Amino acid sequence: MTRVSKRDQIVEAADDLFYRQGFDHTSFADIAGVVRISRGNFYHHFKTKDDILDAVIAARLANTRAMLADWQVQGDSPAARVGAFIDILLTNRDKIERHGCPVGTLATELAKLNHGAQADAAAIFTLFRTWLRRQFDQMGQGARADDLALHLLARSQGIATLMTAYRDPDFLCRERDALHDWLDGLAPPPPHH
Amino acid sequence: MTRVSKRDQIVEAADDLFYRQGFDHTSFADIAGVVRISRGNFYHHFKTKDDILDAVIAARLANTRAMLADWQVQGDSPAARVGAFIDILLTNRDKIERHGCPVGTLATELAKLNHGAQADAAAIFTLFRTWLRRQFDQMGQGARADDLALHLLARSQGIATLMTAYRDPDFLCRERDALHDWLDGLAPPPPHH
DNA sequence: GTCTATAGACGGATAGAC
């Protein structure tokens, strides 16, 4: 018995390949080659490619939830937690330059394929959106919180796209600083009585 | 003799299909089906799929140059011309919601495929970047002009990505207004003596 | 006869599905 179940190994390999190569461009053989499994055994776990996609999205949702919960505990203040979100652009810089943002690129690819899992992929965005909205709400932004969350998501996505196209470290630093300035410039919450 | 050469018809059809379905997911048969020619005839015009991609990128470069030249003539001021750029998000709203931005999604897909034409695709971005830089320069932004151009490109790309994921008209309007506010808030050029 | 455009068939490879 392996430490990790064969099914989880398949999902993990597919997750990585979908990110690096794209969903459509990744074949069963690619995944089977990574997991070292026969194709016959493959269909014991997943009947169709779409089933694998569903499992990968479910895994990404779970991983994102865990990451956000972790940030929630580790960040000292809502502003600091949003700052941690902004800095994933730096943390994952190499991967983003080569393969883009895993959330945005999957959503875009599924849109082009007119794939039925588009809404599921968008749910990953919504995880970040809801988490950010809560931070902004705790910063006293109230009614604006959701708008700010979407705004920051869009800014991050755009930076990721241009990082992939240009791979310019100066651009990344400028935009990262601009986002932190934007965050600092948000009206602070009204003081307690 | 047709009005448009068969080769140009192929490029036009491929351009559209690459945008709507993605480059990798579009087959010769797809393109041939649109142009109504046999696959055999296809290879008289293009030897490989990459040759078609090169031609499509060349066509997009030419079309973009023509569009920017048109904007350059029609806009009354550099700020108005940048405003026209911002408003393509509204003009092309339906297409962007379904297939994303043609510039950004191609660059991202080619990055995932680790395709040799990545630099050529990025050149389309550079066309917009250079044009925007010139507008900001004429607005008196001097040394900041290129940074502003990249910033606006990134903002637009991010909005396009979230438009595809959420298809929320309110979000689009808010972000469009925010971009116009940002544009209006740029320091005006120093007055002439 | 030569050149170009078109068509259609064939082959090897690979895809997803069972």
Added chain:
DNA sequence: GTCTATCCGTCTATAGAC
């Protein structure tokens, strides 16, 4: 392991223009 479908790329054949 097999099946069917589709992919890309090559091949040959035909038709008309010059």
